[in-house]
Structure formats: C-alpha cells, structure tokens
Amino acid sequence: MSRIKPNLSVNVGGILMKNPVTTASGTFGFGPEYAPYLYLNRLGAIVVKGITLLPRTGNPTPRLAETPAGILNSIGLQNPGVERFISEALPFLANYDLPVIVNIAGDTVDDYALLAGKLSRAPGVAGLEVNISCPNVKKGGMQFGSDPAMAAEVTRAVKASTGLPVIVKLSPNVTSIVAVAEKVAEAGADALSMINTVLGMAIDIKKKRPVLGNVLGGLSGPAVKPVAVRVVWQVYQAVKLPIIGMGGITTAEDAIEFFLAGATAVAVGTANFINPRATMDVLKGIENYLHENGINEISELTGLAQKT
Numbered sequence: 001m002s003r004i005k006p007n008l009s010v011n012v013g014g015i016l017m018k019n020p021v022t023t024a025s026g027t028f029g030f031g032p033e034y035a036p037y038l039y040l041n042r043l044g045a046i047v048v049k050g051i052t053l054l055p056r057t058g059n060p061t062p063r064l065a066e067t068p069a070g071i072l073n074s075i076g077l078q079n080p081g082v083e084r085f086i087s088e089a090l091p092f093l094a095n096y097d098l099p100v101i102v103n104i105a106g107d108t109v110d111d112y113a114l115l116a117g118k119l120s121r122a123p124g125v126a127g128l129e130v131n132i133s134c135p136n137v138k139k140g141g142m143q144f145g146s147d148p149a150m151a152a153e154v155t156r157a158v159k160a161s162t163g164l165p166v167i168v169k170l171s172p173n174v175t176s177i178v179a180v181a182e183k184v185a186e187a188g189a190d191a192l193s194m195i196n197t198v199l200g201m202a203i204d205i206k207k208k209r210p211v212l213g214n215v216l217g218g219l220s221g222p223a224v225k226p227v228a229v230r231v232v233w234q235v236y237q238a239v240k241l242p243i244i245g246m247g248g249i250t251t252a253e254d255a256i257e258f259f260l261a262g263a264t265a266v267a268v269g270t271a272n273f274i275n276p277r278a279t280m281d282v283l284k285g286i287e288n289y290l291h292e293n294g295i296n297e298i299s300e301l302t303g304l305a306q307k308t
C-alpha cells in the first residue's frame, strides 16, 4: 500500500518553510560548522547566531557549565558584527535553498532598528528574529524582554525599519510571558519564538566560587522543556500569532509536545551539541508520527491538545 506523504510545510508569519524544523540561534553557528554532518537544504529554515551592530568578543570564560539535564551558558553574544556577517556568512548560506532567519540583538532600540534596516538591504535574509531575551548581556537583552512596554517599543522600531517578517523571541524569566506576548503582538510582530534560556547559576564547591566567569548564565536543554511547553500553551491561548517552540527539544517526541501545545514550527538547540544530526532525527521522527497517526498536514497538530 502506498503511503501518502504528509504535508510538512508551514508558514511562520510570512516565512514559508518546507518543513517545521529549524535551528535555535547560537547553537548552529552560521551553518558551515554543521554542513559536514547534514544537508542544510533539508532544514525548514536556519536561525543563525545572534548578530549585533559591532563585533563582540563575549563574556569572560568559563562560559559553559554542564548541569544534570542541560547546560548553562554565558556566551554574551560573541559574534563578528553585522557587516562581516553580511559579507562572509550570508554568501555561504546563499548556496542553499532555505530561509535564513537572522537573530538580532542590541543595547538600544536604535541598535535594533539599524540592524533591521541593514539586514533588509542584504540579499538572502528571509526574516528577523528579535532577541529581547538574552540573559547574558549587561545592556539590552532581557531588560527589553522583561518589560511589556519596552518589548513593544523594540518590536515597533524593528517593524518600521524592515519589510521582512519579524519574529520576536521571548524570555521565560518574567512573571507573565502572556503580558509580554500580547504587547509584542499589538506592536505588529509577525510571529513569536520561545523560549530563550532560563536564568541560572552553578557553584564550584571545591573553589567555593561561581562556575561561570559571568556568574549567572542561561539554562537550556532537557531541563527547561516543561517550562517551554507551558509558555507555548499559555501564549497560544492568548495571542493569534504563529509560534516557533524551543527549549529542550532532543527528539521528535519532544517536538510533537510543542506542536500539540500550540507551536507552528520548532527549533532544536542544545541537542545539536550532543548529536549534530539532531535536527534531521527530529524531522524524520515527526514524519513517522504523522504517518502512524494518519495525519496529512503538520498544521493539524498545532494546538491540538488545547481542543476538547
């Protein structure tokens, strides 16, 4: 008996993806690092490492610490800056047929607007993911994401500077993520992604000092998945925007939880460090799940657990 191939394509706020699996910013570099392990064209989209106006060297080392069910990082947005990103990283990605989503971060609202303008004029950018949720930088970052009014201001400024789809990446380190999501939606965001890392820390009991050079860091990996699924569930009920769900996705089963909670697409992050082909395994497993459950369209899964 021939099997009908399920339709995996999704539309995330105007970004057309042939399948719903993308990469989480900062865990997949700009692509070349993973090209030996998988055919990049098979990804639904690539979300690249966070870009700032000027190059950044990041925070003091150590910047990574393992925990029992995830990692703490305090990279601090190390990146080559927007000009080098455009001249060096984008031409490589232009060889592939997949939407390139650029994650942007800044110290001020103007930084975000300037970045959005520059990237809109660069060839080969399909959309922007606005990082207002990085816990590892002194200025900007999570400050913008914690205050609904500031989050809305950044969103409005980016929208005014670009015609590209704008995805706003939210922080779980707030009392009400729904309040932030609602303001960001009102300000014109085309989609949301969540979650960024959960603020945490670890202490070295031999040295009696914090492990990370920056003291605090962002927790990611399997430990954060229940928090991420919870916020996708809550925000899906409140805001009618497509959601890219992420946080601890290691297997297809993890990804399916996010779809059922309300995600339209998913991003694989920390799992790439353990298994560079994690995105491919997740994609294959989603396809199998759709077959096994007689579901023809991935979109039928979105929010299904919410329906009675």
Ligand SMILES: Cc1cc2nc3c(=O)[nH]c(=O)nc-3n(C[C@H](O)[C@H](O)[C@H](O)COP(=O)(O)O)c2cc1C
Binding pocket: 024, 025, 026, 027, 049, 050, 051, 071, 073, 075, 077, 103, 131, 134, 169, 195, 196, 197, 219, 220, 221, 222, 224, 246, 247, 248, 249, 267, 268, 269, 270, 271
């Ligand atoms: C080493 C590292 C670097 C990251 N860098 C960024 C970044 O530059 N911009 C951003 O928005 N999120 C960044 N993140 C957050 C991830 O994109 C993702 O939201 C988070 O890790 C949760 O997903 P996961 O549990 O699958 O890793 C980073 C995460 C890690 C582990």
